[in-house]
Amino acid sequence: MSRKILQIHPLDNAIVALTDLEKEEVFELNGKTIQLLESIPAKHKFCIQDLAPGDLVIMYGVTVGKAQSFISKGALLNTINIKHDSADFELTPGKYTWTPPDISVFAEKTFLGYHREDGQVGTANYWVVIPLVFCENRNVETIKEAFLEELGYAKPNPYKNLVRQLVQQTQTKEAAAEQVLERIKTTPANRVFENIDGIKFLTHQGGCGGTREDAEMLCQLLAGYIHHPNVAGATVLSLGCQHAQANILQEKLRELNPDFKKPLLIFEQQQSGTEEQLLYRAITDTFQHLNQANAISRKPASLSKLRIGLECGGSDGFSGISANPVLGHVSDLLTALGGSAVLAEFPELCGVEQELINRCVDEQKAAKFTQLMRAYSASAEAVGSGFDMNPSPGNIRDGLITDAIKSCGAAKKGGTSPVTDVLDYGEYIQNPGLNLLCTPGNDVESTTALAGSGCNIILFTTGLGTPTGNPVSPVVKVSTNNRLAERMPDIIDFNTGPVISGEKTIEEMGEELFKKIIRIASGIESTKAMDLGQDDFIPWKRGVSL
Structure with a gap:
């Protein structure tokens, strides 16, 4: 298959453009020929069959939208011709089987952490x-x-000197900024x-x-x-x-x-x-x-003591096929090693509820997840909103045109391991394995909650560029695409763009990211949010926040 397009699941009738596609370009897919009726921007989707009004749009193998008008094969899918739709879900957890990934590379590794009297281990002090x-x-x-x-x-502020120099008018703005920023890079810690x-x-x-x-x-x-x-x-x-x-x-x-x-x-x-x-x-x-x-000082600790929060913000049309699946592989590696991964943002699990219910280790956990999702959705609808209003203007501009498309990609951060626990907002991690945490989709409200539940590292994917950090838990910013990593290197810690270009696999990038996490957890590396002093903290008052 050409690296210019991607069919994520064999059942999908919505195809992702991996690069800008020109009108009348022709593609062969599953024995069918598709000629584009219009230009398709990178990250957006086009359909590979005619859709009548009411027909379902399928991505990731599930319903992500419904056609609002006739859509021809090869046409761009947009907010006018499709609307959010998702399959209903019910409490029918089945027996879920899981094949853990190969963890031999990490089996004997440790990180240098701060050991607490209660058995927890910190990645910082x-x-x-x-x-x-x-x-x-x-x-x-x-x-x-x-x-x-x-x-x-204190984080030195280079812009104080810049303003002083501008007032004195002794240098140009560009020269002053360049000199001051260069000076700040070499300021020693004291x-x-x-x-x-x-x-x-x-x-x-x-x-x-x-x-x-x-x-x-x-x-x-x-x-x-x-x-x-x-x-x-x-x-x-x-x-x-x-x-x-x-x-x-x-x-x-x-x-x-x-x-x-x-x-x-x-x-x-x-x-x-x-x-x-x-x-x-x-x-x-x-x-x-x-x-x-x-x-207290750092001492070796088992990787099972890592509790990693999984978050996405400023997402784009590549989030669900590069950065989020890479986090999913990290999540699977960590849970296989006995650690904890926590998937948050319940408005961004809309459309994949049944999959997560089926992955719950027992009916009690599945029932709690079902109740929290239905209650959250009902509270949004009660004030005239709904999960369908979750995508931001930036999400929509970069290809996430329905909440279900966004959610199916966001859920990839949770990998494939069983769901061992379901936590309401404010509840603390008790069980190793994959946990689901009820939070809003809002970046800072969610990362605030992930840290409050005990995550000692937070992984944060972004396709548009988001500076979010946290006061106590290092936030590792993961780019979905090469262009963002090159444009905003001051906030991006790790780039999964090579997955889109086909240079590396999700598994290869996941292992690279896990090694970086160990260095950050050991205090050997800092994150860009830590370097910038980005300490965001917004408690959620349990009102409607998407």
Whole structure:
């Protein structure tokens, strides 16, 4: 088959253009001749048979849309002539058989991690400073300004010098930018605490107002961050009168670990006197505990201690055939080694529910997934929306014209292994293997949740370019295509474009990516989001977010 087009599944009547195709180009596929009736942009799809109104559009072997008008063989599929459609699903889990991939290359490998008393292993060693309510955000920012530069964690800002030089008008904008950016590349780290990778400050807009359930869910999420294997301890600022009370946070921590022993410093402003007194105590006590947290160092750990989150954002028409399947192979390798992989973004599993139900290890897990999917879909429909409205303008422009097309490609991140657990938002990883985590499709809301559930590495595929990072979990940005990797090298960590060009297989790229993950988990390499200080944190309030 020509590398210019791709039929993903033998049943598909929608074919992917791997490069820009010209009108009247002719292709032979499965003994049939298809002449294009119009130009087809790369990443978009054309049909290989005439479709009447109401006929189903098939990709990945499943329904991804329905024809809205007559569509001729060789015509472009777009948002006018097809609309989202997907097959229904039911709770009928069957016996699923799985052949694990060959893991001999990784069987004896380890990573260098931070071992915690509860048996978790971190890929980093952070201290977190967290407000229980938005009223404390300014105090958190004050502590941040006091700590980061003095302790050597501040990210130098080359643009300050650029603005100064522009004001002085001593150099051109281009020359100033070039000199300053070059200087920043050679700025040495001057960290006071060698074994602490950073102090992370998680501000948010929650904790009061809304519903009591919102506050409780926020406390559960924050407890997940404090319990996270990449976190050595936490400083928590509370106003005192808000819904998200310190005792709720402590209760959620005890639920995660009845024998919780990490340092947890809680300061309540309404009981502390002046703001100056609050900040003096918080900074002094935190500094003393940073000294203690610095005593831990990296030691070898089994790869089974890796918990990898699987995310996609700024997806394109290549996501489901390059980067996402590569992540799927990484997921299969990790689960075969006894580790955990977590597939999130429930609005982007629309159309593949039955496959995932069939992969669940027992009926209880399948029932939980079914209930969460139906409830989420119903809540969206109740406000006049729906999963069909998930694709963004960027998704649509680059070939993901229905939610089912996007979802079928997104689900490839989960590989082929059995589903060992299903987690609601805020629930923490308990079982090795492939977990499904209920989150929105929104990039940051989802990555925030993946870290809160205990993922100590997050893999993030993108076809358009997304800078998303996370405060406590390294986010590895994986490009779907060569052009993006070349255009935005400052945010892309790994490129799966060679899968599209046919230079490498999904399995080859998966093994390369897994080796890179081990280096990042060991602190040998950093991610681009870490280098940029991209610490995105947005809790989900369980409203409708697609």
